[in-house]
Amino acid sequence: MNPEKKLVINIIEREHVRIHCCATPDDGERVNAQIIETANKLVIVDATLMRPYAKELREYADSLRKPIDRVFVTHAHPDHWFGLEYFQDLDVFAFPETIEEIKNFAQIALDFHKTQHGDLVTDTVYLPDKKIVDNEVVIDGVLFRLFKIVAAEDLFMLALDLPEDKTFIAQDLLYNKVHLFVGQRSLDGTLCFDGWITALKKFQNENYEVVLPGHGVPADAALFQENISNLEKVKSILLASTGENFVQNIVEAFPDYGLRSMVEMSAFFLFQMK
Numbered sequence: 001m002n003p004e005k006k007l008v009i010n011i012i013e014r015e016h017v018r019i020h021c022c023a024t025p026d027d028g029e030r031v032n033a034q035i036i037e038t039a040n041k042l043v044i045v046d047a048t049l050m051r052p053y054a055k056e057l058r059e060y061a062d063s064l065r066k067p068i069d070r071v072f073v074t075h076a077h078p079d080h081w082f083g084l085e086y087f088q089d090l091d092v093f094a095f096p097e098t099i100e101e102i103k104n105f106a107q108i109a110l111d112f113h114k115t116q117h118g119d120l121v122t123d124t125v126y127l128p129d130k131k132i133v134d135n136e137v138v139i140d141g142v143l144f145r146l147f148k149i150v151a152a153e154d155l156f157m158l159a160l161d162l163p164e165d166k167t168f169i170a171q172d173l174l175y176n177k178v179h180l181f182v183g184q185r186s187l188d189g190t191l192c193f194d195g196w197i198t199a200l201k202k203f204q205n206e207n208y209e210v211v212l213p214g215h216g217v218p219a220d221a222a223l224f225q226e227n228i229s230n231l232e233k234v235k236s237i238l239l240a241s242t243g244e245n246f247v248q249n250i251v252e253a254f255p256d257y258g259l260r261s262m263v264e265m266s267a268f269f270l271f272q273m274k
């Protein structure tokens with residue numbers, strides 16, 4: 001656990017890059033931002049939720065003394081873009097659909113988190129200013145492949161990989177020992193589970209050696225099957241639960257998982273925002 005209100009930074013050495021996995025504490029939803037350090041540059045993936053951690057993330061990146069080439073925002077959930085407040089001087093890339101989704105969802109996200117965190121979260125919507133149009137990019141000689149995933153943990157998601165380093169930057173396609181956020185419905189009301197499982201199966205057999213989840217510590221490719229099994233289990237629990245007992249049923253089914261607040265947030269969106 002991490003009782004201090006600081007980022008926990010896990011450094012992973014690969015052949016062509018060094019990855020700094022920057023994990024926020026529980027009050028920041030244990031969300032990770034990833035800093036991919038190439039020989040001469042930095043690439044940041046996601047910006048965290050709360051002001052103190054986003055500020056610390058920027059200060060840490062600056063302390064590495066390499067230019068930040070760009071920031072990628074993987075999806076429209078606020079724990080991945082609220083912190084853009086501290087990255088406004090940089091090119092921030094997202095899929096056009098994600099930028100639209102942030103616009104549409106921003107007020108709900110601000111209202112929800114302002115009541116919980118007050119001034120510890122932004123008051124302002126900071127939109128990514130660059131649209132991702134290609135499915136790969138070479139940055140400082142390193143190939144990043146960019147995958148668009150539809151109807152999984154969020155309506156639209158970016159996952160990245162570094163094929164030369166057998167590394168998958170999953171962000172919220174994968175969670176590690178943190179309760180899954182399963183509150184996102186498609187525009188037609190469909191639950192997230194089936195689309196999410198389909199997306200995981202697509203990447204499961206790519207022979208990745210390192211996978212970086214959006215919440216929880218970095219892992220290996222076994223995390224794919226663990227998440228697929230968890231999604232199937234959470235789905236069956238949800239279908240047998242009510243708004244009154246869903247949270248308790250999930251917490252009892254995953255006793256060693258962290259962040260009960262994530263289950264409560266799922267319940268809010270599943271049962272109150274229908």
Ligand SMILES: [Zn+2]
Nearest residue numbers: 077079172214
């Ligand atoms: Zn997240």
